[in-house]
Amino acid sequence: MNNTTELVSDExxxxxxxxxxxxxxxxxxxxxxxxxxxxxxxxSYEKAFYWYKKAAKQGYRRAEYNLGVCYARGEGVEKSEKKxxxxxxxxxxxxxxxxxxxxxxxxxxxxxxEMSFYQTNYWLRKAYKNGNKxxxxxxxMLQEKFVGIFNLEI
Numbered sequence: 001m002n003n004t005t006e007l008v009s010d011e012x013x014x015x016x017x018x019x020x021x022x023x024x025x026x027x028x029x030x031x032x033x034x035x036x037x038x039x040x041x042x043x044s045y046e047k048a049f050y051w052y053k054k055a056a057k058q059g060y061r062r063a064e065y066n067l068g069v070c071y072a073r074g075e076g077v078e079k080s081e082k083k084x085x086x087x088x089x090x091x092x093x094x095x096x097x098x099x100x101x102x103x104x105x106x107x108x109x110x111x112x113x114e115m116s117f118y119q120t121n122y123w124l125r126k127a128y129k130n131g132n133k134x135x136x137x138x139x140x141m142l143q144e145k146f147v148g149i150f151n152l153e154i
Contacts, residue, residue, distance in 0.1 A: 017031070023058075025060035028058075028060070031051045032047075032049075032050075032051035033048070036066070045070065045076030048076055049075070049077050061090075061095070062091070065087070067087040068088035072088075080112075081112035084102075085112030088103045092123060095130060097131055097132035101135045104138070107119040107123065121142075
């Protein structure tokens with residue numbers, strides 16, 4: 001999970017709560033991170049999931065990604081590969097490299113979607129182009145195993 005929780009203090013949590021009450025998606029996402037990690041408050045995957053979902057419904061891509069991770073791991077919600085795929089795809093389509101990598105994994109390992117070499121290659125390349133080094137490593141590995149199917153050139 002990509003937790004980009006800023007330095008947590010009582011003051012920051014108070015600011016998040018005010019912004020959360022006003023419907024600020026970024027604040028909802030950060031509050032979700034606080035609950036997920038237990039920084040500044042009691043750890044709760046259920047509450048983290050709740051706040052990620054609030055932010056994700058507003059199109060906040062990092063919250064969409066984290067919601068996908070929660071569904072994939074069954075943290076705070078019943079595990080669902082299809083719902084994990086759905087939320088990773090939403091974040092991936094907005095250019096989030098981590099989500100693009102996870103979406104490629106979904107296509108390769110048939111998690112919530114049918115296996116597709118084409119889609120695996122497509123999303124790995126996108127993730128690599130957006131700076132995800134692991135995507136480049138996976139492309140190289142897959143190129144060696146499946147010569148001609150995976151192309152690292154961007």
